[in-house]
Amino acid sequence: MMLLSILQATAAVLDVEANLRTIDEAANRAARAGAGLLLTPELFPVGYAPLRLRDGLDPATLPAIRESLAGIASRNGIGLVYSLPADADAASGEVDRSGGPCWHISASLVDAGGAELLRYAKVHLFGDEERQAFDAASEPPAVVDFLGIRTSLLICYDIEFPEAARAAAARGAELLLVPTALSAGYEAVPQVLVRARALESQLNVAYANHCGAEGSYTFGGGSVVAGPDGRLLAEAGNAAELLFATVGPEAVRAARDDVPYLRERRPGLYREWEAGLADGTGRPSERQD
Amino acid sequence: MMLLSILQATAAVLDVEANLRTIDEAANRAARAGAGLLLTPELFPVGYAPLRLRDGLDPATLPAIRESLAGIASRNGIGLVYSLPADADAASGEVDRSGGPCWHISASLVDAGGAELLRYAKVHLFGDEERQAFDAASEPPAVVDFLGIRTSLLICYDIEFPEAARAAAARGAELLLVPTALSAGYEAVPQVLVRARALESQLNVAYANHCGAEGSYTFGGGSVVAGPDGRLLAEAGNAAELLFATVGPEAVRAARDDVPYLRERRPGLYREWEAGLADGTGRPSERQD
Numbered sequence: 001m002m003l004l005s006i007l008q009a010t011a012a013v014l015d016v017e018a019n020l021r022t023i024d025e026a027a028n029r030a031a032r033a034g035a036g037l038l039l040t041p042e043l044f045p046v047g048y049a050p051l052r053l054r055d056g057l058d059p060a061t062l063p064a065i066r067e068s069l070a071g072i073a074s075r076n077g078i079g080l081v082y083s084l085p086a087d088a089d090a091a092s093g094e095v096d097r098s099g100g101p102c103w104h105i106s107a108s109l110v111d112a113g114g115a116e117l118l119r120y121a122k123v124h125l126f127g128d129e130e131r132q133a134f135d136a137a138s139e140p141p142a143v144v145d146f147l148g149i150r151t152s153l154l155i156c157y158d159i160e161f162p163e164a165a166r167a168a169a170a171r172g173a174e175l176l177l178v179p180t181a182l183s184a185g186y187e188a189v190p191q192v193l194v195r196a197r198a199l200e201s202q203l204n205v206a207y208a209n210h211c212g213a214e215g216s217y218t219f220g221g222g223s224v225v226a227g228p229d230g231r232l233l234a235e236a237g238n239a240a241e242l243l244f245a246t247v248g249p250e251a252v253r254a255a256r257d258d259v260p261y262l263r264e265r266r267p268g269l270y271r272e273w274e275a276g277l278a279d280g281t282g283r284p285s286e287r288q289d
Numbered sequence: 290m291m292l293l294s295i296l297q298a299t300a301a302v303l304d305v306e307a308n309l310r311t312i313d314e315a316a317n318r319a320a321r322a323g324a325g326l327l328l329t330p331e332l333f334p335v336g337y338a339p340l341r342l343r344d345g346l347d348p349a350t351l352p353a354i355r356e357s358l359a360g361i362a363s364r365n366g367i368g369l370v371y372s373l374p375a376d377a378d379a380a381s382g383e384v385d386r387s388g389g390p391c392w393h394i395s396a397s398l399v400d401a402g403g404a405e406l407l408r409y410a411k412v413h414l415f416g417d418e419e420r421q422a423f424d425a426a427s428e429p430p431a432v433v434d435f436l437g438i439r440t441s442l443l444i445c446y447d448i449e450f451p452e453a454a455r456a457a458a459a460r461g462a463e464l465l466l467v468p469t470a471l472s473a474g475y476e477a478v479p480q481v482l483v484r485a486r487a488l489e490s491q492l493n494v495a496y497a498n499h500c501g502a503e504g505s506y507t508f509g510g511g512s513v514v515a516g517p518d519g520r521l522l523a524e525a526g527n528a529a530e531l532l533f534a535t536v537g538p539e540a541v542r543a544a545r546d547d548v549p550y551l552r553e554r555r556p557g558l559y560r561e562w563e564a565g566l567a568d569g570t571g572r573p574s575e576r577q578d
Contacts, residue, residue, distance in 0.1 A: 048529060123551060139561040160550065162489060163449030163559045170566055188488055188519040196485030199477055200451060230477040261449065267563055270452045273429040274556055277459055 001248035002147050004175075005030035007040045008223040009240045011213035013047030014056050020045060026242055028287035029078040035111075036147045037079035039046030039208045041178050041223075042156050042252035043105065045069065047083055048181040049215035050133035053085055054103070062086070068113030079146060081208075083107040083155060083179040085134070086121060095137070100214070102135035107153045107179050108145065117144045124161055134173040136285065139174075141168040149204075149249055151174045154181040159207065160193050162200065169201035169262060174252045175228050176205045192220070201262065202255040211238055227256035290537035291334045291436050293464075294319035297512040298529045299501035302336030303345050307566035309334060309357050315531055322533065325436045326368035328466050328497045330512075331445050332394065334358065334373055337470040338504035339422035339484060342374055343392070351375070360459075361402030370398040370497075372444060372468040374423070375410065383424070387421040391424035396442045396468050397457065401572035406433045412448055430457040430465075437465045438538055440495075446467040448496065449482050451489065458490035463541045465494045473509035473527070480511075488519030490551065491544040492497060493536040500527055 007026040012018045012276040015227045023040055032037045034110035045065055046053055051245040062084060073080040086106035088094040104121035110116055121137030141164065141247070152173035158164040159178050168176055183190055190207055204227055211221035225245035235243035256262060296315040301307045312329055315554060316391055319327045335342055362369040375395035377383040383391040393410035400406055410426030430441045430453065441462035446452040448467050453554055457465055466485070471478055487494040493516055500510035510527035514534035523534035545551060 107333070122494065124557065138558055140565065160489065160548075162455070162485075163554065163556075167559070167562045170563075188484075192481065192484045192488055192519045195477075195481045196451075196489075199481055200449065200485075230481045249302070259449075265450055266412065267452075269412070269427055270456070271560060271563060273456045273485055274459075274560060277428065 001246055001250070002036040002149060003034050004206055004225065004245050004247050005033065005035035005038045006206055006207055006208045006223050006225065006234070006243040006245060007038060008221050008236045009041070009127070010210060011044045011047040011214055012040070013049045013052055013263045015047070016045055016065055019047065020055055020072065023069070023082070024072045027072050027078050027080060029242055031076040031078040035244065039081045039206050040083070040179060041208045042083045042179040042181040043085070044179070044210070045082055046149065047214055048210055048217060050129045050217060054133040057085065059085070061089065066108070070110050070116070073110045073112060074114035077112045079109065079111050079180060081107060081109050081177045086119070088121070088135070096135050096191050102137070104117070104137045105130070105134050107155050107156055108149065109144070109153060109177065110121045111146070112200040112278065117146065118142060118153055120152070120155065122155040122158060124157045125163060126157035141171065141173070143168065143171045143173045147278070149247065151177065152176045154178050156182065159197055162187060162197065165197040165201050169203055174203050174249045175247055176203055177215070178205060178207045182207045182209050182220060182222070184218045186218060187222055191223040193225045194224055195230045195232065197230055198226035203252055204228060205215070206245070211240055228252045255283060290535055290539070291325040291438060293495055293514065293534050293536050294322065294324035294327045295495055295497045295514065295523070295525070295532040297329060297498055297500050297510050297511050297525045297532060298330070298333070298569065299327070299334045299499060300330070300503055302338045302341055302504045304336070305334055305354055308336065309361065313361045314366070316361050316369060318531055320365040320367040324367060324533065326370065328370045329372070329373045329408050329468060330376070330497045330499045331468040331470040333468070333499070334371055336503055337499055337506060338520050339418045341504060343422040348374070348376065354486050354504050356395070359399050359405070360398040362399045362401060363403035364399045366564045368401050368440065369399050370396060370466045370468060373407070376427070377410070377424070385424050391426070393421070393426045394423050396443055396444050398433070398442060398466065400435070406430060407440070408441055409444065411444040412453060413446040413448060414448035420460070430460065430462070432460045432462045433456065438536065440464045440466065441501065443467050445471065446493070448486055449478060451486065454497055455487040458492055463492050463538045464536055465492055467494060467496045469496055469498045470506070471498050471509060471511070473507045476509060476511055479513040479544065482519065484519045487515035487517055490519040492541055493517060495534070500529055517541045
């Protein structure tokens, strides 16, 4: 069992120092409460403002920001999930329209010693501004063991697609950590979709949102932690808050024993159905499962 | 726009006459209220009791039951969705373990003239009893135009899998009609998963359950109609009820314009992720989308 903490707060666009201070204070409070991990919202260290980041954030400053965040984790002795812009891995050979390296929205999980265990880049970009400022990534969510829980990352719009959470669950995830930047007015996302992702793949999902006004956006807060039975373990209002919930693999195993969704899904058949669509018949060409 | 009616009631196991009377009375009330369609629960005409049906229901009686149901539709001038056991289509060549034709749980949509427009067979069987009594089917949900709305069918456990509703949405469905037999205690299915299916694929989902005790089962009622924004348009309690909701393609189009989930999903990438899993690397072999 792990006590998980979720920061819901307002970031200051391009005021990295102020945002790191907010994260540091939250990490300190969370660690003192006994939490093993602090989850923070999408792009929180730099503020959620895609075009202003593209124009005003010098990518050369990112390694130092990452180092500061690792320092916050190790100084407070707590795991940390943070989200930042990131160049695509040079080894991937991904280039953007101008021939430079792809510029992704990433999220990293670092352990209480500050070591990066996992980095994920957002696969589903939301809206024109994100698509102008960033490139969509293509790697599936990976899974690592973190304090005894198989842990994976998605970012914001990704979790609205059942396919993305399924990909993490198929790789063994028991806990999905999701930094987000969800505008006010879309409360059905945490209240319906996040709960459904948790229930249909029987894992814990933590979803950390901004609140208040940030640049041209108004965020609704409403951060949640959903358990593998679809119930909310914790739920924030629309103001700044440090949220706590206890998660672990035991409830995951109990839910998967009760109704074995992951075992009883039929991925071979779904692939066949998609292929039937692609060839225009809308029907499978041969049976398999 | 169409007024949709949903029958939530208790069936009498193997008392076909009593169950057809319940459906007939509901069809009459619904038609007088102006409904274009009556949706009834899973296996309602024969009662939900898989093993007792396998042992006690003579398949030779099914054509006459279907004829009676077509008569209920045409006599009352209303479309009808009913669910019955069905032999696999002879043309499919599907045989069960004993070499006989596969025995599916099916659902049919008949129009107000009694003509069958659509027949679907359940792909995800739930629990040991269903798997002992029936064979899982493999055809994707097809879609037909019904009173101006692109309409498709799933059955019970199917809707708990996002992949099944996606297959219908990918084929153009705007309305998913789902006969079900959901035991009491699983209220998160209509309250979380059905709403999520409607929201994530932006279509209307109507989910008609049994209520009360039937054979060895106790059903929780809680039938719902969810709109393409994930909100409940109608919701039953745990007793017998005829539920009404207005559905149409307009709200579907508005939701899909607001957040284009179906256009922004990346099926090519998901297939690649699955293939990466299948070959054990957990990573895509080449990029495509």
